[in-house]
Amino acid sequence: MTGLTIQWIKKNKSPMKLSEECFKKVKKDCFKFIKSQETTTEKFGNKDGMIKNFLIPICFWIAKKADNKKPYFVGLAGGQGTGKTTISSIIKIILEKYFKLKVFKISIDDFYKTRKERVSLSKKVHPMLLTRGVPGTHDINMMLDFFQKSKAKKFKSMKLPNFNKAIDDRFSQNKWNKINKRPDIIIFEGWCVGARAEANKTLKKSINSMEKANDHKLVWRKYVNQQLKTKYKKLYSQLNCMIYLKAKNFSLLQKWRLKQEHKLWLKTKKKGGHKIMSKGDVINFMQTYQRITQNMFKNMPKYASIILNLNSNHQIKTAIYKSK
Numbered sequence: 001m002t003g004l005t006i007q008w009i010k011k012n013k014s015p016m017k018l019s020e021e022c023f024k025k026v027k028k029d030c031f032k033f034i035k036s037q038e039t040t041t042e043k044f045g046n047k048d049g050m051i052k053n054f055l056i057p058i059c060f061w062i063a064k065k066a067d068n069k070k071p072y073f074v075g076l077a078g079g080q081g082t083g084k085t086t087i088s089s090i091i092k093i094i095l096e097k098y099f100k101l102k103v104f105k106i107s108i109d110d111f112y113k114t115r116k117e118r119v120s121l122s123k124k125v126h127p128m129l130l131t132r133g134v135p136g137t138h139d140i141n142m143m144l145d146f147f148q149k150s151k152a153k154k155f156k157s158m159k160l161p162n163f164n165k166a167i168d169d170r171f172s173q174n175k176w177n178k179i180n181k182r183p184d185i186i187i188f189e190g191w192c193v194g195a196r197a198e199a200n201k202t203l204k205k206s207i208n209s210m211e212k213a214n215d216h217k218l219v220w221r222k223y224v225n226q227q228l229k230t231k232y233k234k235l236y237s238q239l240n241c242m243i244y245l246k247a248k249n250f251s252l253l254q255k256w257r258l259k260q261e262h263k264l265w266l267k268t269k270k271k272g273g274h275k276i277m278s279k280g281d282v283i284n285f286m287q288t289y290q291r292i293t294q295n296m297f298k299n300m301p302k303y304a305s306i307i308l309n310l311n312s313n314h315q316i317k318t319a320i321y322k323s324k
Contacts, residue, residue: 015057015060018060019052019056019057020052022056022059022060022094022098023048023051023052023056025097025098026051026056026093026094026097026098027048027051029093029097030047030051030090030093030094031047033086033089033090033093034047034086034090037085037086042259044086045313045315046315050315050316051090051094053316054308054316054319055087055090055091055094056094057319058091058243058306058319059091059094059095059098059099061306061321062074062091062095062185062241063095063099063101065240065241066099066101066184066185067184068184070150070151070182071104071150071151071182071183071184071185071186072184072185072186072240072241073147073186073188073238073239073240073241074091074185074186074187074188074239074240074241074243075188075189075193075194075236075239075241075242075243076088076091076187076188076189076190076193076242076243076244076245077189077190077191077192077193077194077195077242077243077244077245077296077300077304078191078244078245078246078247078308078310079191079245079247079250079253079289079293079296079297080191080253080256080257080286080289080293081253081255081256081257081258081259082245082247082253082256082310083245083310083314084107084189084190084191084245085107085189087245087308088105088187088189089105091187092105092187095185101184101185102181102182102183102184102185103183103184103185103186103187104177104179104183104185104186104187105186105187105189106160106177106186106187106188106189107163107188107189107190108138108143108188108189108190108191108192108193109132109163109165109190110160110161110162110163110177111138111139111140111142111143111160111161111163112132112137112138112139112163112170113132113137113138113139114169114170115168115169117139118130118131118132118137121136121137125219125220125223126215126219126220126223127214128210128214128215128220128288129220129223131285131288132168133191133192133285133288133289134192134224134227134288134289134292135192135195135224135227135228135232135292136223136224136227139161140227140231140232140235141231142160142161143235144231144234144235146158146160147235147238150179150182150183150186155181155182157178157179157180157181158178158179159173159176159177159178160176160177160178160179161176161177162175162176162177188239191289191293192232192289192292192296193236193239193242194236194239194242194244194296194300194303194304195228195232195236195292195295195296195300196228196233196295196299196303197225197226197228197229197233198225198291198295200222200225203218203221203222203225204218207290207291207294208287208290209287210284210287210288211287211291221291224291224292228292241305241306242300242303242304242305242306243304243305243306243307243308244296244300244301244304244306244307244308245308245310246297246300246301246307246308246309246310247297247310248310248311248312249297250286250290250293250294250297252312253286253293254282254283254286256314257282257286258279258282301320301322303322304322305321305322306319306320306321306322307319307320307322
């Protein structure tokens, strides 16, 4: 569906009617996906409201900007456990089903360096770089190459990695993501997508027990910050818009991330060979994310295109559109 078609529809139908029409077309597929994410104890509340009031309007906003000559890059960020995968997946369903756009969605998590590469990095630079997550633990050159090839005049099919968190390593190549045709929209989601470097002077103060105990010489945090200043800045500057899922605070993210780990355990417990984390492991793991997450709480609302404010029940409370 081109921008001109959308404009014509908008002139001839009210936004409410359009939203209702869209909802009727997409609700079956959206609900099917949501059901696949639920567990016996964890159910999604107010599904209709989330889709109608927030995600459908976002899709109209994105579709209006789609350019049939090159992909439109949507960055989507939020702290751990905010629902990035769920929200980006529903946005993808709506854009494909109602707007007939070709959408490719991938997480920055899929570009984590292999475990072997992180072992090597942890020996060369700092032991904390063995833990996946922070800028510097992704294959940044692979991401830059993916962005460049997606925009090339002659599009060639691509295979992109798929990361298996249960084993803390990549899936074998036969399970990688394939793109055969140029997408109209590329959704690039992840906890640190769009993050910016902080000032060197603020790096000096440790913000949690892990930094204090393991990074008293500031080697790890300076290395991570330098990654944000250079190659990650180059990558993120290519995003056409940013959607940010804003939680109230870091302790709420910890609670949600623990739920997420339990869900992963339920999914993989029968398979064996997985590296599922205990509560203590999750708290420690999240300390490596804390510095950038808290900077994003403070700064992301200044430069995100759309901010989705989440309440303590994990639901979207309000949406703020910063750019048209």
